[in-house]
Amino acid sequence: MRIIVFNCGSSSLKYRLIEMPGERQLAGGEAERVGPKTAEPARIVHQVGDVKEIVQVEMPDHASAFTQVMRLLERDPSLVPDAIGHRMAHGGPNFTAHVVLDDAVMAELERIQVLAPIHNPPAVRLIAACRQLYPRLPETVVFDTVYHATIPEVARTYALPGALAAKHGFRKYGFHGTSHQYVAQEAAKLLDVPFADLNAVSCHLGSGGASLCAIVKGRSIDNTMGYSPLQGLVMSTRSGDLDPAAALSLLAREAGNEKSVEAMLNRQSGVLGLSGVSADIRDVLSRLSKQGEVSEALTVAAQVYLWRIRKYLGMYLTVVGRAHCVIFTDTIGERVPYARWAVTSGMEPFGLEMDCEKNDQGGSLPVDLSKPGSRVRILAIATNEEVAIARFSYSLLSATSARRERIAS
Amino acid sequence: VNTLVIIPGRRSLRYAGFKANEESCMGTIRGWSWQGPSAALEEVAAIARATGLADGDLRIALRSIYGGAEFPSPVWLDQDNEKRLLDLTRHSPIHLSTLVDVAREARRVLPRAPVIVAFETSFFIDLPVRERTYAVSPALAQKLELRRWGFHGIFHSAAVAEANRTWRRSGQELPARILSICLDPQPEIAAVLGQCPITVTSGATPLEGLPGETNSGEIDPSLALALAGEAGLGPEGANTLLTSESGLSGLAGRRVRLDEVLAATAGDLVRVREFLLYRILAAAGAAAAALGGVDSVVFSGRYSAVAPVVAREILPRLYDCGALLCPPTHWEMLTTPLERLLAEIAMVQQAPESYPWQPMPDTGGDFETEFYP
Numbered sequence: 001m002r003i004i005v006f007n008c009g010s011s012s013l014k015y016r017l018i019e020m021p022g023e024r025q026l027a028g029g030e031a032e033r034v035g036p037k038t039a040e041p042a043r044i045v046h047q048v049g050d051v052k053e054i055v056q057v058e059m060p061d062h063a064s065a066f067t068q069v070m071r072l073l074e075r076d077p078s079l080v081p082d083a084i085g086h087r088m089a090h091g092g093p094n095f096t097a098h099v100v101l102d103d104a105v106m107a108e109l110e111r112i113q114v115l116a117p118i119h120n121p122p123a124v125r126l127i128a129a130c131r132q133l134y135p136r137l138p139e140t141v142v143f144d145t146v147y148h149a150t151i152p153e154v155a156r157t158y159a160l161p162g163a164l165a166a167k168h169g170f171r172k173y174g175f176h177g178t179s180h181q182y183v184a185q186e187a188a189k190l191l192d193v194p195f196a197d198l199n200a201v202s203c204h205l206g207s208g209g210a211s212l213c214a215i216v217k218g219r220s221i222d223n224t225m226g227y228s229p230l231q232g233l234v235m236s237t238r239s240g241d242l243d244p245a246a247a248l249s250l251l252a253r254e255a256g257n258e259k260s261v262e263a264m265l266n267r268q269s270g271v272l273g274l275s276g277v278s279a280d281i282r283d284v285l286s287r288l289s290k291q292g293e294v295s296e297a298l299t300v301a302a303q304v305y306l307w308r309i310r311k312y313l314g315m316y317l318t319v320v321g322r323a324h325c326v327i328f329t330d331t332i333g334e335r336v337p338y339a340r341w342a343v344t345s346g347m348e349p350f351g352l353e354m355d356c357e358k359n360d361q362g363g364s365l366p367v368d369l370s371k372p373g374s375r376v377r378i379l380a381i382a383t384n385e386e387v388a389i390a391r392f393s394y395s396l397l398s399a400t401s402a403r404r405e406r407i408a409s
Numbered sequence: 410v411n412t413l414v415i416i417p418g419r420r421s422l423r424y425a426g427f428k429a430n431e432e433s434c435m436g437t438i439r440g441w442s443w444q445g446p447s448a449a450l451e452e453v454a455a456i457a458r459a460t461g462l463a464d465g466d467l468r469i470a471l472r473s474i475y476g477g478a479e480f481p482s483p484v485w486l487d488q489d490n491e492k493r494l495l496d497l498t499r500h501s502p503i504h505l506s507t508l509v510d511v512a513r514e515a516r517r518v519l520p521r522a523p524v525i526v527a528f529e530t531s532f533f534i535d536l537p538v539r540e541r542t543y544a545v546s547p548a549l550a551q552k553l554e555l556r557r558w559g560f561h562g563i564f565h566s567a568a569v570a571e572a573n574r575t576w577r578r579s580g581q582e583l584p585a586r587i588l589s590i591c592l593d594p595q596p597e598i599a600a601v602l603g604q605c606p607i608t609v610t611s612g613a614t615p616l617e618g619l620p621g622e623t624n625s626g627e628i629d630p631s632l633a634l635a636l637a638g639e640a641g642l643g644p645e646g647a648n649t650l651l652t653s654e655s656g657l658s659g660l661a662g663r664r665v666r667l668d669e670v671l672a673a674t675a676g677d678l679v680r681v682r683e684f685l686l687y688r689i690l691a692a693a694g695a696a697a698a699a700l701g702g703v704d705s706v707v708f709s710g711r712y713s714a715v716a717p718v719v720a721r722e723i724l725p726r727l728y729d730c731g732a733l734l735c736p737p738t739h740w741e742m743l744t745t746p747l748e749r750l751l752a753e754i755a756m757v758q759q760a761p762e763s764y765p766w767q768p769m770p771d772t773g774g775d776f777e778t779e780f781y782p
Contacts, residue, residue: 273549
């Protein structure tokens with residue numbers, strides 16, 4: 001079965017065509033600058049095997065981007081997908097499992113768009129376009145929040161009046177679940193531990209968003225993100241944790257303009273806000289490492305970013321108890337040895353002993369970066385959300401197909 | 410030296426008198442704020458006179474929740490310091506203007522007694538930059554005068570001194586890595602290296618951090634905005650809800666005390682207790698990571714009597730993951746009440762020889778914009 005996985009950004013559409021169950025990537029790429037015209041033309045970077053091509057084409061919305069991607073694939077009959085898997089950031093309170101798309105699912109997806117106003121609406125529009133243009137293709141929806149459906153009440157509850165919280169759905173949802181689950185499964189394989197027995201802390205440190213996940217017996221028991229992706233770690237442009245009184249004070253100063261405050265905290269804060277020069281912590285660390293460049297803002301940005309990760313790492317190692325491993329993943333977690341070192345150094349009491357030489361060398365992933373005697377293993381594992389989505393989609397569609405066959409027989 | 414400690418709160422005013430180290434009176438005046446401070450302070454002064462406190466060298470000690478960078482240590486409240494204090498009222502309009510009003514009334518009813526103010530934030534004045542900085546632009550942080558503080562510095566400071574004494578007695582030379590857990594209506598955890606705090610659960614205000622009896626503690630900042638917007642409360646309404654109607658009482662659906670929650674073994678409070686213990690465990694883990702392991706644990710606060718409950722539930726888990734380096738049964742408890750700690754501060758300070766003090770005009774706190782409770 002060939003499954004095309006779509007990961008929809010606000011102005012981009014990433015796709016990967018994967019043959020399942022072999023998990024072989026057949027094609028992939030990204031439609032860039034989807035939406036209103038910008039200074040540079042919209043384009044699709046399309047890759048089949050080692051051959052990359054760039055196609056300039058107008059894509060005023062995600063539906064047209066989808067159409068163009070499908071056209072590129074349909075040039076080769078062996079690249080025509082059999083099914084579509086969609087990534088959805090927020091599943092709200094009712095999607096506690098990934099689903100095969102139908103009318104009821106679509107209606108619920110439209111209803112919960114407000115919970116993730118930046119991430120969900122473009123994905124929902126894409127799904128609508130797929131249904132309209134390719135009604136015969138089965139579709140699945142894989143939610144970032146589903147893995148965190150197991151977070152217990154003590155961790156998902158905010159200390160608010162119960163009735164009010166229930167009425168508005170004010171609770172922790174957690175995000176990056178697909179990635180956390182994928183790398184945790186890979187870690188279990190690496191350590192030869194059954195996934196259902198794995199205790200771990202997963203550090204998804206992306207160049208944009210970032211979160212930590214506490215995992216007990218293969219299940220998520222806590223995540224640093226909360227009701228929204230704003231809570232928790234310092235991210236590229238998101239503040240992470242902030243005193244709620246300060247958020248309200250800011251709101252009062254902005255004359256109650258929530259959008260403006262949300263924009264400040266989501267798009268102008270974090271590493272960008274602190275450093276004033278870049279939203280990418282790699283730029284900050286690399287400029288600091290250069291001789292002669294001394295900047296207080298860069299130093300503070302690096303310290304605050306790393307310190308927050310370290311504190312949450314300690315928090316989650318404590319609530320997990322006897323952890324098998326700490327997993328670093330995504331852009332920063334996989335490629336920035338200094339970040340891994342900074343947040344684990346001096347954490348020997350927690351059982352973390354890094355082999356610094358191995359850490360500096362990097363090498364191919366997955367890799368165990370801990371010293372032989374380290375009680376808790378320190379792993380770097382490449383995340384692959386597309387493969388994870390393809391796995392879930394394949395499993396869902398195979399089960400559906402088997403059910404149909406049973407009914408027919 | 411005699412000391413009269415006065416702690417004005419939102420609902421009640423607590424007072425305690427000490428003749429040298431001996432407690433001579435202690436009490437609470439409820440509903441005092443309705444009548445203003447004059448009546449309450451006259452009542453306190455009458456008690457001070459009746460118990461002989463006012464006969465000797467009397468000092469009056471007040472506690473301020475907030476002193477900012479302006480007050481790194483206790484100060485005798487002269488005209489200059491009063492002005493400096495009033496300059497800070499934008500951070501805590503109700504608390505600081507009430508404090509100054511109480512100080513003036515104290516001076517009026519007991520004119521010969523100098524007034525000293527101790528600040529909860531002083532202990533946290535040198536929190537490391539990495540800890541005290543929020544990840545917003547420096548311009549915004551400056552505009553909001555935003556940084557992280559701790560708000561139980563008087564308890565932490567005394568508790569840590571106790572822990573350090575024990576640590577040194579055991580022959581250790583390196584500074585102790587101390588986990589200081591203050592069990593007050595708004596609980597707070599600090600990680601302290603020797604005498605220096607390096608992390609604390611509270612934030613720019615006492616609202617952030619652990620959940621308290623009526624305050625929510627840490628929440629997603631988006632949620633604060635959603636309460637103001639989607640839930641229709643507006644910024645002030647959301648602030649009131651988060652500070653006065655949430656926390657353990659919000660979860661329980663009725664007004665509860667922290668010690669009542671922690672002591673619960675059956676009934677509806679068990680769920681709230683589990684929630685609170687999880688938050689304390691998580692915060693303790695973060696503090697342990699900041700310290701790189703914990704040598705010593707010390708409890709303090711109004712509800713230090715329930716410290717055994719917290720110790721029993723939390724410390725074995727810290728020990729199990731390796732973060733706690735001493736046996737989980739080895740912990741200390743500072744049972745000294747805040748009133749006595751304040752009296753001790755007043756007693757050791759050199760009193761001013763002359764004390765010219767003219768009250769400033771009315772403080773006129775802006776009650777509509779209380780964002781910093």
